[in-house]
Amino acid sequence: RKEVEQDPGPFNVPEGATVAFNCTYSNSASQSFFWYRQDCRKEPKLLMSVYSSGNEDGRFTAQLNRASQYISLLIRDSKLSDSATYLCVVDLDQGGKLIFGQGTELSVKP
């Protein structure tokens, strides 16, 4: 089992759609979780941290499910500009070893 695993994608959705990505992690003791966005040939940019109680930032909602060891990212009312690769990051051992999932590509079409 991979340490951090994401839905492979790609996800092709129309503008205005709601789309959700999942990311599973192997170590139940993990405490820190993040979602990043990466545009083609660029460095990743922080989208949001994931808190235990779940958190929302505009059209974006992040959730943590400790029992099933996954985090999720929900994007509502998709825009063309949301097209990118979405990466989850997990601090697996609470010692600063931050591991990325392989990324999920999203393409939002008119």
Next chain:
Amino acid sequence: DGGITQSPKYLFRKEGQNVTLSCEQNLNHDAMYWYRQDPGQGLRLIYYSQIVNDFQKGDIAEGYSVSREKKESFPLTVTSAQKNPTAFYLCATSRDSHNSPLHFGNGTRLTVT
């Protein structure tokens, strides 16, 4: 202006040569990281350092070496032992190693022929 500087942006080397990638930060962050990204794939952790004069291997450390002599600097050397060195290399920092997100430099694209 605070930030993370990686240089150069593009680097070309012949097979068998060692090459050192630079990463400098003025964010006063404690932790620094090196990741490698291959086309269509996620980022894989090479080495990370949480404090000066200390660093740990990531998942793919073979063929690479690092040093952390100063808080601001975390250079990565790609040695001739690395079998497939051509990749996009990303340096990142975080304020500390507890619940702090990563901040990335612009990356260095290394091509070895």
